[in-house]
Amino acid sequence: MTLTIRNMVCDRCKRVVRDELEKLGLTLNRVELGEVEVQTMPETLSLDTIRQVLQTNGFDLIDDKKQSLVEHIKVLLINEIEYLKADKLPTENFSTFLERKVGYEYSYLSGLFSASEGQTLEKYIIALKIEKVKQWLQYDELTLSEIAWRLSYSSVQHLSNQFRQVTGETPGQFRKAVHAERRNLDTI
Numbered sequence: 001m002t003l004t005i006r007n008m009v010c011d012r013c014k015r016v017v018r019d020e021l022e023k024l025g026l027t028l029n030r031v032e033l034g035e036v037e038v039q040t041m042p043e044t045l046s047l048d049t050i051r052q053v054l055q056t057n058g059f060d061l062i063d064d065k066k067q068s069l070v071e072h073i074k075v076l077l078i079n080e081i082e083y084l085k086a087d088k089l090p091t092e093n094f095s096t097f098l099e100r101k102v103g104y105e106y107s108y109l110s111g112l113f114s115a116s117e118g119q120t121l122e123k124y125i126i127a128l129k130i131e132k133v134k135q136w137l138q139y140d141e142l143t144l145s146e147i148a149w150r151l152s153y154s155s156v157q158h159l160s161n162q163f164r165q166v167t168g169e170t171p172g173q174f175r176k177a178v179h180a181e182r183r184n185l186d187t188i
Contacts (some may be wrong), residue, residue: 003036003050004068006060009078009185013059020053033058034075069102070116074124076101078185081128084150085106094125130166133159134182137175144171 005017010033018031021038023114024045024159030037051061062068076098079085088097095106098121113117113121127150136142144156 001038001041003038004062004071005034005036005054006067007058008033008035008063009082009179017054017059020057021050024053026049026050032075033079034071066112066117067107069104070113073098073103073105073113073121077125077128081125081132081151082185090152094121095148112121124188126162127183128165128185129162130184131185131188133163133171134167138182139173147171172174 002146005070008014008017014031014033017036018028021028021036025042025103026038026045027040028036029039047063048063054061057117062071076087077094080088080097087101095110098109099106110121113124114183116119117124119127133147136147142150144159148156148159151159153162163169168172169177
């Protein structure tokens with residue numbers, strides 16, 4: 001049995017979900033972002049109990065196929081942008097990448113995502129990229145050129161323009177700001 005879980009965005013999330021589900025008596029084969037493969041589950045345990053435990057920890061159990069697909073898209077994008085998994089081919093754009101990984105046409109995925117999340121896939125991808133840029137700017141280890149290259153921006157200017165549109169300030173202003181704020185990935 002595979003459980004799809006919303007808001008799993010990091011290794012710490014995987015650890016919390018694993019610990020909580022094992023406390024309930026589940027035997028798990030695998031825990032990945034957004035997905036848990038259950039080997040055995042006590043007969044007395046209901047999905048509602050699992051849902052309640054997950055919700056207590058900021059997660060949610062998804063039992064709708066379309067919502068599962070949306071969560072899968074989010075996990076693919078977070079893995080690619082936040083964790084730089086490099087499953088996306090260098091010559092591939094995100095629409096082709098998602099079509100290849102998920103097996104549906106991008107227009108369907110885009111419409112489904114927009115209806116579910118209240119924002120377009122393109123805006124979600126941009127928001128993830130900008131959060132990664134903020135992280136790198138705060139760490140002050142990479143130049144803007146290196147950041148643009150790592151996130152596949154066509155130029156530093158394109159990155160800077162997009163950053164300003166989203167945050168209201170330039171990357172340089174953000175880097176200097178003492179109060180620079182970043183968003184949690186599960187809130188994007």
